[in-house]
Amino acid sequence: MFEQVKAIPGDALLALMVAFKNDPNPNKIDLGVGVYKDDTGNTPILKVVKQAESYLLAHELSKGYIGATGSPELAPLLQKLMLGENHPLIGSGRIATAQTPGGTGALRVAGDLINAVKPEAKIWVSDPTWSNHFHVFAGSGVEVRTYPYYDAQRNALAIDQMLACITQMTAGDVILLHASCHNPTGIDPSFSQWQQISKAVAERGVVPLIDCAYQGFGEGLEEDVQGLRLLVEQCPEALITTSCSKNFGLYNERVGALSVITETSEANQKTMSQVANCIRANYSNPPAHGAAIVCTILSDNTLRQQWEAELAEMRDRIRLMRTTLVKHLKEINCSRDFSFIAEQKGMFSYSGLSKEEVLFLREQHGIYAVDTGRINVAGINANNIERLGFAINQAIQL
């Protein structure tokens, strides 16, 4: 069976991670894969997570299966986090949430659901988008198309082209929108642009699939779901995929969720039976530990406040690194204007660096960015920022 097998290329991002690990340069800088790093370059476990884990260690009574759609406590907690405490959808029967293995698991179940209930629907993703979106939806057997998003000339959202594309989509198609902290560009719609987008999506009868992987990493827990809330207000149906990997620092625990919003509660029950079927055919039921941590934190006032403070600390550090890098490049009279980096949101930035410039940084300075010029701003710290500025200034003079 395996003798004729051809190897296929792996994920370029994960290959970059390995290349960084193997680089002996003591001054190397990792701006590659999207995990948060603190000022010492570590990806820490949040203190509040440790506290929740010690509570669970003492109180958890069973490791029994938790069912295909996962923890029943997690669903309302995540719904409130995304939609707001008293949102009319909550408890209406029009929204249901299934716990999944990470945001990726949620995306895959969403793809499988679309393929099961409307196989002719296409999923439209932004150009560019997180590369795994293509793999995951291909795995589900759903056709993927792209809509314009990034205006390289202006380093901004290509809003007019995006809106024009939405008006051309077939009603009943699905449009994937990043709730905030767009991966890979770092460019999010402004509130008024979100109003335009949600209006266009609703008018066209396209179903929004909102990928919410960085709530709290951009401007704040509330601010980062402004667009999401407009979309669910204006569209009768929506899908939301949530990841708790970044905002709880629970990357390897695989905590996420798929929320399904339908026009009626009857449709919701039927659709969730399809969701449960997709899950059973795939991984049967999700892992419990990470979701139990999130439930413990979100359902306790003290722990929740502590989480919000630790999340704010991560967010503020990223924002400080953005402004400090821009300031530093100005101070060393860098000839290119990088001020847009300070305006972008979340962990990632499309830096505008070309592939040649990225390779120069990697080969000459041990600085690892993605070939597209995407940098993980969280990889910058007080200890490496001057070296980074110096190297960028050299790279752009090639």
Ligand code: PLP
């Ligand atoms: N969606 C986007 C836009 C992401 O960047 C990521 C990244 O990791 C995910 C989804 C999936 O996250 P998870 O690690 O929870 O599967």
Ligand code: TYF
């Ligand atoms: O874009 C990133 O860097 C993160 C992490 O297959 C990631 O979203 C990257 C690739 C991948 C899984 C996670």
